[in-house]
Amino acid sequence: MDLVGKTVVVVGGFGGIGFEVCKCLLQSKIKSLGIFDQRENPSKLAELGNNDVDITFCKMDITKKPEIEQAYNRFIRKAGPIDLVINSAGIMDDRKVRLTVEINLIGLMESTLTAISHMNKLDGGKGGFIVNISSVLGIEPGTATAIYSGSKFGVVGFTKSLANDFYYQQNGVKLMVICPGITITPLIENLVGIKDTFDYSKDITSFISRAKSQTAEECAKNIIKSIQQAENGSIFICDLGELRSVELAKLWEIQFK
Ligand SMILES: NC(=O)c1ccc[n+]([C@@H]2O[C@H](COP(=O)([O-])OP(=O)(O)OC[C@H]3O[C@@H](n4cnc5c(N)ncnc54)[C@H](O)[C@@H]3O)[C@@H](O)[C@H]2O)c1
Known part of the structure; x- marks a missing residue:
């Protein structure tokens, strides 16, 4: 795109x-940027500075469907039809099982479905593009954070299921998945023995905390590159400052009578 x-x-x-x-x-x-997040951050908003882009913040708790719908409606009333949505809200806190699934998976699903309902060519929309942020732990097991990993596998299954040509030919909406590797952000702070799956996960978690990582800036630059070259259903790994397109292994196929 x-x-x-x-x-x-x-x-x-x-x-x-x-x-x-x-x-x-x-x-x-x-042309226009909508930032949907659960809390406004005036200093970050100011950091984006004055430029030609119209920036709108919409407060949205992704665990609350009415807030998702309100945020999309409000933004579209102001900025017009949306071309691209990047679903990047997430938490890593395995001691909060339901909240993890509600934010990382159900919230992402409802944000995606709401975006599709606005973009849908069958309902007068102009199509669009949705980028769902999973994780390398959405394609490989994450032993220290099994709940997080489960939610991120869900993102891959959900997004790949919708990114089918059958749907695209009708609704005009393309989707893709980004799987970042370990990236230095608040998400991965204070994990060991606190946000990992069990108290006794901490040996693995502390071992992982010595792994190589990338900056958020490196990750973001590659997310933008992947958007510029993506096909419907693409999966990209953004890890250690590099970008790689990957395919899921086909482990099962439907058989007909
Ligand atoms: N940092 C990593 O190592 C890493 C690796 C792979 C994937 N990811 C994924 O990348 C995405 C971004 O993560 P990050 O590292 O920037 O984390 P982060 O903690 O810095 O940012 C997460 C964002 O999600 C928002 N959020 C959390 N709960 C919300 C809610 N209920 N409603 C609305 N917004 C909510 C937060 O306000 C925050 O802006 C997440 O989906 C994360 O799982 C991160």
Whole structure:
């Protein structure tokens, strides 16, 4: 997708990765930017500065469907039809099982379905593009954070299921998945023995905390690159400052009578 002149929403746009994505979008000469997040962050908003891009913050708790719908409606009334949505809200806190699934999976699903309902060509929309942020732990097991990993596998299954040509030919909406590797943001702070799956996960978690990582800026730059080249259903790994397109292994296929 060519980003010039586009109307874009970043859900979780004040987060570590989301905010760097917003900065890259502004440099890509988009027309309007909607930042949907659970709390306003005036200093970050100010950091984005004065430029030609119209920026709107919409308060939205992604666990609350009415707030998702209100945020989309409010933004579209102001900025017009949305071309691109990047779903980047998420938490890593395995001691909060329901909240993890509500934010990382159900919230992302409802944000995606709401975006599709506005973009849907069958209902007079003009189509669009939705980028769902999973994780490398959405394609490989994450032993220290099993709940998080489960929610992120869900993001891959959900997004790949909707990114089928059968739907695209009708609704005109493309989807893709981004799987970042370990990225330095608030999400991964204070994990060991606190946000990992069990108290006794901490040996694995502390071992992982010595792993190589990337900055949010490196990750965001590659997310933008992947958007510029993505096909419907693409999966990209953004890890250690590099970008790689990957395919899921086909482990099962439907058999007909
Ligand atoms: N940091 C990493 O190592 C890493 C690796 C792989 C994937 N990811 C994924 O990337 C995405 C961004 O993560 P990050 O590292 O920038 O984390 P972050 O904690 O810096 O940002 C997360 C954002 O989500 C928002 N959010 C949380 N709960 C919300 C709610 N209920 N409603 C609305 N917004 C909510 C927060 O306000 C914040 O802006 C997440 O989906 C995360 O799972 C991160």
